Amino acid sequence: MRSIWLSGTAVAALSLASINGAAWAQQAESQDARATVEDARAFLSDAEAELAEMSEYAGRVFWVQNTNITYDTNWLASRVGSESTQLAVRLATEAARFDGAELPDDLQRKIDILRAGITIPSPNDSEVADELAEITTRLDSTYATGTYEIDGETLDLGELSNIIETSRDPEALREAWEGWRTISTPMAADYARMVEIANQGARDLGFENLAEMWLSNYDMPADEMEAEVARLWGQVEPLYEELHCYVRAELNEEYGDEVQPANGPIRADLLGNMWSQSWANIYPIVAPEGDADPGYDLTQILQEREYDAQRMVETGENFFSSLGFEELPETFWERSMIVQPDDRDVVCHASAWNVDNVDDIRIKMCTEINAEDFRTVHHELGHNYYQRAYNGQDFLFRNGAHDGFHEAIGDFIALSITPEYLQQLELIEQVPSADADLGLLLDTALDKIAFLPFALTVDQWRWSVLRGDITPDGYNQGWWDLRTANQGIVPPGPRPDDAFDPGAKYHIPGNTPYLRYFLSYILQFQFHEAACEMIGWEGPLHRCSVYGNEEVGERFNAMMEMGQSQPWPEALEAFAGTREMDGSAIISYFEPLMSYLDEQNQGRECGW
Numbered sequence: 385m386r387s388i389w390l391s392g393t394a395v396a397a398l399s400l401a402s403i404n405g406a407a408w409a410q411q412a413e414s415q416d417a418r419a420t421v422e423d424a425r426a427f428l429s430d431a432e433a434e435l436a437e438m439s440e441y442a443g444r445v446f447w448v449q450n451t452n453i454t455y456d457t458n459w460l461a462s463r464v465g466s467e468s469t470q471l472a473v474r475l476a477t478e479a480a481r482f483d484g485a486e487l488p489d490d491l492q493r494k495i496d497i498l499r500a501g502i503t504i505p506s507p508n509d510s511e512v513a514d515e516l517a518e519i520t521t522r523l524d525s526t527y528a529t530g531t532y533e534i535d536g537e538t539l540d541l542g543e544l545s546n547i548i549e550t551s552r553d554p555e556a557l558r559e560a561w562e563g564w565r566t567i568s569t570p571m572a573a574d575y576a577r578m579v580e581i582a583n584q585g586a587r588d589l590g591f592e593n594l595a596e597m598w599l600s601n602y603d604m605p606a607d608e609m610e611a612e613v614a615r616l617w618g619q620v621e622p623l624y625e626e627l628h629c630y631v632r633a634e635l636n637e638e639y640g641d642e643v644q645p646a647n648g649p650i651r652a653d654l655l656g657n658m659w660s661q662s663w664a665n666i667y668p669i670v671a672p673e674g675d676a677d678p679g680y681d682l683t684q685i686l687q688e689r690e691y692d693a694q695r696m697v698e699t700g701e702n703f704f705s706s707l708g709f710e711e712l713p714e715t716f717w718e719r720s721m722i723v724q725p726d727d728r729d730v731v732c733h734a735s736a737w738n739v740d741n742v743d744d745i746r747i748k749m750c751t752e753i754n755a756e757d758f759r760t761v762h763h764e765l766g767h768n769y770y771q772r773a774y775n776g777q778d779f780l781f782r783n784g785a786h787d788g789f790h791e792a793i794g795d796f797i798a799l800s801i802t803p804e805y806l807q808q809l810e811l812i813e814q815v816p817s818a819d820a821d822l823g824l825l826l827d828t829a830l831d832k833i834a835f836l837p838f839a840l841t842v843d844q845w846r847w848s849v850l851r852g853d854i855t856p857d858g859y860n861q862g863w864w865d866l867r868t869a870n871q872g873i874v875p876p877g878p879r880p881d882d883a884f885d886p887g888a889k890y891h892i893p894g895n896t897p898y899l900r901y902f903l904s905y906i907l908q909f910q911f912h913e914a915a916c917e918m919i920g921w922e923g924p925l926h927r928c929s930v931y932g933n934e935e936v937g938e939r940f941n942a943m944m945e946m947g948q949s950q951p952w953p954e955a956l957e958a959f960a961g962t963r964e965m966d967g968s969a970i971i972s973y974f975e976p977l978m979s980y981l982d983e984q985n986q987g988r989e990c991g992w
């Protein structure tokens with residue numbers, strides 16, 4: 385490309401004498417512009433090659449470290465973490481030379497991705513980059529290897545979570561809940577230093593702080609995106625408030641005024657989840673009376689049928705195959721980690737990888753045989769199928785339309801795990817009648833609606849920290865202020881002065897932005913509604929399953945294979961026929977439940 389352009393310049397110089405001044409200026413300008421475009425094209429092509437190579441190298445190191453945490457693998461992870469941050473920062477800095485240039489859309493898009501796409505940037509200084517990488521590795525492995533002793537037994541997160549998910553003893557719940565939060569106390573100083581470094585990195589790249597940089601990845605200015613999030617939350621907030629009110633009353637009935645008062649916030653450890661982010665595990669406590677119960681328990685069925693991790697993943701794969709997606713490669717089965725090893729430390733938090741950015745796709749999960757992990761398997765596979773669908777794009781476009789799309793793919797599929805679908809799999813014999821609709825909807829709302837204000841809280845806290853509105857001495861208080869304001873929950877007792885409770889949630893030490901999940905929980909219902917319309921479904925949305933429908937698969941793939949090559953409204957339009965994120969799909973889905981909750985809450989003082 386470059387050499388062709390140079391010869392073009394020579395030709396233009398030769399004909400200089402034959403054209404007048406104005407025309408020359410115009411021609412020179414357009415040649416300049418063309419020079420810039422070709423220069424940008426060459427720069428990006430080199431950058432993509434460098435990034436692709438680094439990404440595979442780093443991917444393999446991180447995989448080894450995540451599936452076998454030792455002093456040495458942490459050392460390697462820090463090293464490659466520093467190297468890849470330095471590369472990304474160097475390229476993002478160099479990209480600034482095209483500021484103000486008129487580039488074709490695809491090139492401009494790649495420049496923007498290079499500039500804003502680094503999750504935790506460092507300043508352009510190898511020593512500081514090393515320090516940052518050491519901090520992030522330490523935070524990660526502190527979380528992954530955290531344990532707490534109860535009655536002489538050392539329990540890891542999975543074991544402590546099992547207590548929170550199944551116990552109904554408020555003392556035992558409180559002990560497991562508080563116990564897990566002892567692991568994050570030592571993270572606070574590292575976290576504060578990391579914020580300093582990463583904010584400096586963001587400023588060096590031209591952003592006000594890292595919060596602005598994170599919010600700049602949605603094809604609109606950061607402040608507009610933040611307003612968009614507030615608008616979406618406003619659409620679903622009334623439903624959350626009804627759910628909160630109903631659940632609080634049921635918990636009050638179960639535990640009594642001493643443990644859970646009838647008014648005010650809910651005690652966080654009573655909600656069946658270590659972070660009160662999904663409340664589906666307390667369905668039996670809050671289930672509607674009588675016929676409204678679906679009459680089956682997926683966890684129990686999977687266990688009775690002796691499902692193992694392999695069978696769970698195969699069942700997920702089968703769903704995607706039924707939509708016409710190619711089956712998973714042999715290497716997926718050879719290289720994935722789907723069972724928690726008992727001989728070493730690993731990062732148990734589920735994730736999906738495409739190590740070579742082509743088709744070396746795999747998942748890493750400490751799969752448990754229950755309904756929650758059955759859904760998580762579909763969630764993780766969604767990431768893998770998306771990664772494979774867009775692997776024909778240029779390197780910088782091999783990503784989700786935005787990060788919320790990436791999180792929504794598998795969850796959209798899992799919304800089709802309806803009673804009818806389970807019957808097709810011969811997991812249940814009879815599909816429960818319409819009487820059970822309320823029970824089914826409540827179960828799903830405990831998972832999906834309860835989650836939304838949690839997701840919002842995680843990143844509102846981080847944005848405030850990154851903007852300096854919450855300072856290190858107020859980290860924990862700031863966290864609980866937001867938790868109470870948004871979710872209406874409180875800790876089971878006073879928190880120790882040195883507590884750093886945000887660090888007890890994977891994505892904080894792991895530095896995974898969390899807004900993506902909020903957006904995903906909105907989008908997945910939009911996908912579901914659109915897909916059900918596509919198949920001509922006329923019943924209630926929560927009974928619709930797209931299992932086996934290749935037309936849906938084809939249209940879904942059309943969106944997926946675009947990757948990040950177009951602004952996200954294009955991708956959304958390709959599948960859902962709309963260019964806007966919109967909470968009305970989730971509202972229609974839960975409409976019958978909303979009426980029921982409203983009725984049940986008559987005479988109660990809702991809110992906190």
Ligand code: X8Z
Nearest residue numbers: 661733734735760763791901
């Ligand atoms: O982290 C995850 C996935 C991996 S991307 C397992 N999720 C969030 C969480 O666990 O907090 C999925 C739902 C929300």
Ligand code: ZN
Nearest residue numbers: 763767790791
């Ligand atoms: Zn995910």
